[in-house]
Amino acid sequence: MEQLPSWLLTxxxxxxxxxxxxxxxxxxxxxxxxxxxxxxxVDGPTSxxxxxxxxxxxxxxxxxxxxxxxxxGFTMRSxxxxxxxxxxxxxxxxxxxxxxxxxxxxxxxxxxxxxxxxDDERHQLTALLGKLYAHHRQGFPPLPMT
Amino acid sequence: MEQLPSWLLTxxxxxxxxxxxxxxxxxxxxxxxxxxxxxxxVDGPTSxxxxxxxxxxxxxxxxxxxxxxxxxGFTMRSxxxxxxxxxxxxxxxxxxxxxxxxxxxxxxxxxxxxxxxxDDERHQLTALLGKLYAHHRQGFPPLPMT
DNA sequence: CCCCGAACGTTAGTCGCACTAACGTTAGTT
DNA sequence: AACTAACGTTAGTGCGACTAACGTTCGGGG
Numbered sequence: 576m577e578q579l580p581s582w583l584l585t586x587x588x589x590x591x592x593x594x595x596x597x598x599x600x601x602x603x604x605x606x607x608x609x610x611x612x613x614x615x616x617v618d619g620p621t622s623x624x625x626x627x628x629x630x631x632x633x634x635x636x637x638x639x640x641x642x643x644x645x646x647x648g649f650t651m652r653s654x655x656x657x658x659x660x661x662x663x664x665x666x667x668x669x670x671x672x673x674x675x676x677x678x679x680x681x682x683x684x685x686x687x688x689x690x691x692x693x694d695d696e697r698h699q700l701t702a703l704l705g706k707l708y709a710h711h712r713q714g715f716p717p718l719p720m721t
Numbered sequence: 722m723e724q725l726p727s728w729l730l731t732x733x734x735x736x737x738x739x740x741x742x743x744x745x746x747x748x749x750x751x752x753x754x755x756x757x758x759x760x761x762x763v764d765g766p767t768s769x770x771x772x773x774x775x776x777x778x779x780x781x782x783x784x785x786x787x788x789x790x791x792x793x794g795f796t797m798r799s800x801x802x803x804x805x806x807x808x809x810x811x812x813x814x815x816x817x818x819x820x821x822x823x824x825x826x827x828x829x830x831x832x833x834x835x836x837x838x839x840d841d842e843r844h845q846l847t848a849l850l851g852k853l854y855a856h857h858r859q860g861f862p863p864l865p866m867t
Numbered sequence: 868c869c870c871c872g873a874a875c876g877t878t879a880g881t882c883g884c885a886c887t888a889a890c891g892t893t894a895g896t897t
Numbered sequence: 898a899a900c901t902a903a904c905g906t907t908a909g910t911g912c913g914a915c916t917a918a919c920g921t922t923c924g925g926g927g
Contacts, residue, residue, distance in 0.1 A: 579827060583850035585741060588734030590857040624904060638906055660893045660904040681725060691856035700849045703842055704729035710837035711736040770875060784877055806875040806922045
């Protein structure tokens with residue numbers, strides 16, 4: 576059982592999840608915050624739905640996440656007057672700062688996670704996971720990442 | 722962000738988790754059932770605590786899981802009269818059958834998950850994940866897997 | 868021998884993430 | 898003008914991981 580890739584993947588992911596949670600939680604954040612702030616920081620403002628497509632977060636969860644981030648002063652909702660259905664979500668200076676904190680935390684997490692692997696192996700792993708990720712992402716969510 | 726190993730790992734794990742959930746759910750089971758039944762089938766009867774150590778399931782969750790499996794007729798609790806604190810958990814014939822069903826489901830899941838990888842890559846991946854798993858398992862839970 | 872700490876099973880509850888269903892509003896399309 | 902699709906929102910579900918507390922039982926040391 577312990578050599579089944581799905582077992583290894585989910586178990587390793589469990590450890591990874593633990594590390595990620597701890598890492599982010601120690602700075603008072605969580606995965607969704609990291610994903611959203613980083614996406615806004617790197618790829619710029621967009622609608623909530625667009626953000627959801629970028630980050631793989633469901634619209635319903637997006638609402639809650641943005642409520643939190645907004646309450647913390649990290650993001651802003653402004654009406655898109657060319658389309659009254661949507662908000663334009665943008666990141667504040669404080670949000671950028673936070674995004675960088677969380678990125679730093681993410682890097683530390685990498686190190687802890689990949690500790691037993693040398694550089695070669697790390698590249699192998701990222702390549703393989705990238706392949707899996709790319710494959711399974713196909714045909715899955717609403718693709719247009721506006 | 723998309724080349725961060727932790728991002729890839731957690732995202733890939735998300736897909737894996739989806740496939741696993743779907744795969745098991747389609748047969749009316751879940752991950753905990755698979756873990757527990759397989760452990761009992763492969764490594765024989767033990768106490769609840771022992772089972773928890775084998776499978777990485779918390780005692781509190783073990784209780785619920787065994788209640789379910791017992792209600793379904795897949796496992797049995799018998800008193801360990803040499804130690805009145807514990808139950809001896811064993812698997813029933815129906816449970817063995819179920820374990821095999823779930824194992825078959827797990828294999829199908831493997832195929833779906835690893836579809837984009839050739840044999841070589843699959844071995845690489847298992848090796849790398851195994852390394853990570855082995856490393857992070859150290860110093861984590863109560864080790865004696867009685 | 869008794870006491871105390873550890874292990875066992877159990878109940879209850881929390882958290883993060885993923886996901887579904889339904890609703891009102893607004894934009895396009897036909 | 899009517900219909901469909903997209904948007905944001907509310908509410909609720911499921912699974913896995915985890916914490917806290919409690920009563921019972923076992924084992925070892927004073």
